[in-house]
Amino acid sequence: MKSVRTFKEWTLAELDRTFGLTVADDSPVLKSWLAGQTEISPFEQEVLDSFRSLLVAHVYDWNETELAYNFIGPVMALVRFSSKKFNFFAERSLSGTVDEIEMNGRPDGIIASGFREPQQPYFCLHEYKKEKDPEGDPAGQVLAAMLVAQEINQHRLPVYGCYVKGEVWHFMTLQERSYSISEGYLATRHEDLKAIFSILKFLKTIVSGFMKNEGTDER
Template sequence: MLSFKDCTLAGLEKMFHLKQVRDQADLAYWLQSADDITEFERQTLLNLREKLILGGYDWNEMELELKFIGPLLTLVDYTSEQFNLFAERDFRGVVEGIELGGKPDGMIASGLREPEQPYFCFQEYKKTKDPEGDPAAQALAAMLVAQELNEHRHPVYGAYIIGRDWCFMTLHGRQYAMSEPYVATRDDLFDIFRILKVLKQMIIEWAKTS
């Protein structure tokens, strides 16, 4: 089995004939779609941003997850009867005869107690100083597995996070695209939150048809 943590973008591109593209309609639609932010959400985001500005540079991965990413994802609220946010769950599958697997830091899937059908969002959380591995490749490897499990019916959506920087990804067929970083210590945080809320609405629609 090829572990997610051992993957690199160059290796995945050669192994699975992938191509990175600069413009992809799925990514553009996701990043540009609108969603409202309430005053309560805005004030909560400002509080989280202040904590990230003050101490985020020195946080390790667990501190980043506990103090910033977790509260942010809780504010979006991916928990429902149809799908949930899962963390560090074993996830694997076979892509073109090669088994890929690992434990993504976060994934959204159908299921209440255990993940069942993946709903295309995977994240790798890395500390700012001396991050280990290739987070973009780790996220992309998990997205490839999700693509197989979903029988290529939909584009696959994902994200990776390094400290304050959030990058969003889409995979469609054998082409993938990555956004420029959104910096959570700036007003980009409101865009990050909007994008995550848009993702929730997309997942609600997918869940209705699955």
């Protein structure tokens, strides 16, 4: 009988032991993603500055849902991931089997192919956590979801991820059984928020490239 585990039950240590995962200290995939060049328009910068002011004022008081509604969601909307072929989806069910272990949950956000509902979540997954007393291991939770996404996509492409704890953003990549985690970006800092937004915009470019390579026009 297969064992069943939810994403929330996993920690990085347990994932490492169970699936033989290794941490890549110098991942070309992560490095390329973080270094991707994008242009931030004056309008986008003005909106980001407004978001940052709101975050500075409230980040230590917001709960997880308030952080998602008031900051993370608006930042994702500003990137405009939505298209006819791939979209940003929130709290959709995701499940799969990794090495005979059935894993499931509802990531706070995923970027997946599909218009009305997610189909292949092989591009990016996010777990949103509040600043104070987060429940569980946010890095482990998002990595567990990324492992399922990897299985759904038959290990064809790297899987991209991100977890947020209050004002701190960490970006992740998974390729085969090796993963990497970026240093934290502090969204209350002007330059760090610009970097976060640029990384997310470049992710959109990566996703669009995947779509074209598979013969699908992403518009």
